[in-house]
Amino acid sequence: MSGPAARQTRALPIPEGLEGQRIDQVVSRLLGLSRTVAAELVVAGDVTVDGAACASKSDRVSAGSWLEVVLPPPPEDVRIREAEPVEGLDVVFDDDDIVVVSKPVGVAAHSSPGWSGPTVTGGLAAAGYRLSSHGPDERQGIVHRLDVGTSGLMVVAKSEAAYSELKRAFKERRVSKRYRAVAQGHPDPLSGTVDAPIGRHPRHDYKWAVVADGKPSVTHYDTIEVFPGASLMDLGLETGRTHQIRVHFSALGHPLAGDLTYGADPTMAEKLGLTRQWLHAYRLEFVHPTQGRTVTFTSEYPEDLATALARLRADS
Incomplete structure (x- = not known):
């Protein structure tokens, strides 16, 4: 049996645009963590600025300072852990590259700190769908999201080519x-x-x-x-x-x-x-990522x- 997952450290400079911001906000924005998780890392002493641990999550930072964050260990296999059938998750379309679903209310796009309810990725995993391996484990295949309290259509990438192209299409606002x-x-x-x-x-x-x-x-x-x-x-x-x-x-x-x-x-x-x-x-509506239609x-x-x-x- 394997031991506990190693914790990773991320180190990077604080950019000009975050001058004077709270340290928990900075960690959240730079590393894509929730504000709650970022604050917990600060309190646990896992966040340092220029080598010194932060005294409080409300500490203000200066641009150019060197930020180091010891990240919490990832789950051993989040896709297996979260695979769970989701009632009402309707598959509208499916091919080798994408799966389009109509998400019911009360379902998140993917797992995240503080959310223990059903997810689109978990529902698809339970139904036997294999999604793109790009992105963090808990968000593999996810190229956009809907709020938990909003129902409706989402496209999820199955192939690596589809993931890259759809992420680019959403970023460039080519998806209606x-x-x-x-x-x-x-x-x-x-x-x-x-x-x-x-x-x-x-x-x-x-x-x-x-x-x-x-x-x-x-x-x-x-x-x-x-x-x-x-x-x-x-x-x-x-x-x-x-x-x-x-x-x-x-x-x-x-x-x-x-x-x-x-x-x-x-x-x-x-x-x-x-x-x-x-x-x-x-x-x-969007251009199919591999077929061009x-x-x-x-x-x-x-x-x-x-x-x-x-x-x-x-x-x-």
Whole structure:
């Protein structure tokens, strides 16, 4: 039987853009770790700056300083560990290079610190799919993500060529992702573009917000159906920030129905039977990574969203 996995050390300079930031934020951003894991490493003494251990996760850093982080050991085989059937994970398309799924609500794209629930990668592994070996073990094959509370289409890479090409296509914004959402109220104008930067919420780590120093974020929207007190929207994203649609519509004063985290009316959510935001990734279009042809996939509304929409229409 093999011994425990060796811990790895990452060492790198702190770039100019992170001057004056908290050490837990710096570790999180540079190494792709969650803020919680980054803070735990600081507290455990596994983070040093210029050879000195950090006294607190809120220590501020200077650009050019030398950062060293002793990373937690990886799981022995995360793909085997997380392989678990996922109820409602619908395979829409499958060939030698890609698998397209319609993800149910309550399922993460992949495992991560703090998440012990079902995952797309685990569900596919349990169903016998072998995914690309590129990327960290827990994210192999993953080229984009959907929030746990958002349902809809995802493409996952099976071949190495597909992984590389799809990652490039998403980075270069050559993938068309369309969403449907129900927003409270009636946006004015009924069609338009929200161009507002998104970053961490200044007071709540679990939320995001429109902030001056956030990353550029662009959402295009069209109102396609109007109800008393709500609107069905068709949305396209130029960028793919975490919670982007939810944050942008909350900032407009029209939070998504059922999205209590971002200011939705709980009375309306209860009336519609919603326990999550009304948001569904219903259409995905891209050039097939190895065949060079444009492929388009669509996904029907899941039962909870269809029921809420039917109630809105009945009230009209």
